[in-house]
Amino acid sequence: METQIIKGNIISAPEFGKIDITENGYLIAEDGKIKGIYQKLPQDYENLKIEDYGDALVMQSFADMHLHAPQYPMLGMGMDMPLLDWLNTYTFPTEACFKDTEFARKTYHRLAGELAAKGTTRVCIFSSIHREATLILMEELENAGITGYVGKVNMDRNGGENYQETTEESISETIKWLEACSFEHIKPMITPRFTPSCSNELMQELGRIANEKKVPIQSHLSENTGELDWVKELHPDCKQYWETYRKYGLWNDKTLMAHCVWSDERERKGIKNAGVWAVHCPSSNENLVSGYAPVRMMLNEGLNVVLGSDIAGGDHLSMFKNITAAIRASKARRIMDNWKTDFLTVEEAFYLGTSAAAPFFGENPGFAPGNMLHAIVVEDGTLPMVRPLSVHERFERCVYRREHGGVVAVYSEGKKIYSK
Numbered sequence: 001m002e003t004q005i006i007k008g009n010i011i012s013a014p015e016f017g018k019i020d021i022t023e024n025g026y027l028i029a030e031d032g033k034i035k036g037i038y039q040k041l042p043q044d045y046e047n048l049k050i051e052d053y054g055d056a057l058v059m060q061s062f063a064d065m066h067l068h069a070p071q072y073p074m075l076g077m078g079m080d081m082p083l084l085d086w087l088n089t090y091t092f093p094t095e096a097c098f099k100d101t102e103f104a105r106k107t108y109h110r111l112a113g114e115l116a117a118k119g120t121t122r123v124c125i126f127s128s129i130h131r132e133a134t135l136i137l138m139e140e141l142e143n144a145g146i147t148g149y150v151g152k153v154n155m156d157r158n159g160g161e162n163y164q165e166t167t168e169e170s171i172s173e174t175i176k177w178l179e180a181c182s183f184e185h186i187k188p189m190i191t192p193r194f195t196p197s198c199s200n201e202l203m204q205e206l207g208r209i210a211n212e213k214k215v216p217i218q219s220h221l222s223e224n225t226g227e228l229d230w231v232k233e234l235h236p237d238c239k240q241y242w243e244t245y246r247k248y249g250l251w252n253d254k255t256l257m258a259h260c261v262w263s264d265e266r267e268r269k270g271i272k273n274a275g276v277w278a279v280h281c282p283s284s285n286e287n288l289v290s291g292y293a294p295v296r297m298m299l300n301e302g303l304n305v306v307l308g309s310d311i312a313g314g315d316h317l318s319m320f321k322n323i324t325a326a327i328r329a330s331k332a333r334r335i336m337d338n339w340k341t342d343f344l345t346v347e348e349a350f351y352l353g354t355s356a357a358a359p360f361f362g363e364n365p366g367f368a369p370g371n372m373l374h375a376i377v378v379e380d381g382t383l384p385m386v387r388p389l390s391v392h393e394r395f396e397r398c399v400y401r402r403e404h405g406g407v408v409a410v411y412s413e414g415k416k417i418y419s420k
């Protein structure tokens with residue numbers, strides 16, 4: 001058995017809104033699985049090697065539950081456009097470049113390395129429509145030690161001239177792709193881009209495949225008001241956007257829906273009743289002026305809420321930055337709601353970026369015994385100090401202003417995948 005003993009200030013979010021801190025403690029994993037957190041090293045482990053990080057903070061690593069890998073090269077571009085124009089002007093032409101497998105290899109190698117270095121060890125990620133490039137993305141993530149799900153995007157309408165499949169192609173390529181997936185830690189996910197991109201026939205077939213092969217599903221929901229009107233035109237038989245997914249069997253407790261900015265009480269009930277996961281993407285929603293999602297209402301109503309960077313609608317891969325974006329969005333929402341909804345605290349937002357996704361991956365929140373070891377080690381010693389800070393204060397400051405290079409080690413699935 002391989003034992004890992006990590007020493008430092010251990011910080012985790014075992015419950016929504018709660019942070020556990022063990023100062024100068026020991027985080028022990030056996031064969032990659034967490035055994036426990038200890039204030040004093042148990043006797044049995046006394047003669048084993050310790051990875052001692054001194055005064056550094058040892059925290060849970062992040063889960064980025066919604067991002068677009070082929071938009072990585074256009075990060076930070078076209079930010080003055082609304083969603084539908086942005087898709088046609090920047091997104092679709094960029095994604096079309098991933099037909100070139102060499103370009104895909106180079107770009108995805110870099111993306112996977114950056115995710116690891118930023119402490120994102122779990123992802124649910126959109127690829128492009130290309131089968132080969134999607135397999136390359138999966139391989140690069142696997143090699144970098146990232147875990148989670150990747151989806152070959154399906155779109156047989158409204159993609160423009162160079163970025164669209166026929167319905168038959170979309171279905172047969174998806175089946176071929178699923179058959180070619182054989183990675184240990186990166187699994188496939190059915191990924192209709194969003195309702196306007198997929199014909200009814202395609203949606204029907206994707207629902208059938210997802211249910212037959214027991215593959216999870218990811219897509220977009222109620223991001224922007226123009227999109228809502230468009231979906232209504234396309235599906236006059238559906239009262240609301242979410243019902244276009246439910247109609248085709250794409251709506252269950254393994255479904256991730258990015259955004260849900262404009263999900264009203266009825267739609268939120270539809271999300272809750274099916275156990276669908278709402279992926280809050282605050283940076284993207286602000287950049288594309290989509291709106292402020294009613295996150296506090298969702299949480300109060302018992303919905304599953306997780307966080308996504310949604311690059312390149314979002315402009316940061318760093319989940320520290322997306323966590324603080326979620327806090328700021330919730331403060332804007334509080335103002336919009338006439339001070340009736342509470343904003344997210346640092347502890348709550350940290351939970352959304354880490355522990356909230358644990359059940360999606362079959363684990364428990366926090367550094368729970370039995371979870372695989374997913375952790376980051378952060379040094380904050382170079383930041384100025386007016387007085388000695390408590391570990392809790394350092395945690396808060398670290399979330400808000402972690403400087404580039406602060407992450408000194410990252411563990412994923414029990415393995416150290418990055419060290420500075």
Ligand SMILES: [Zn+2]
Pocket residue numbers: 066067068220258310313
């Ligand atoms: Zn998206």
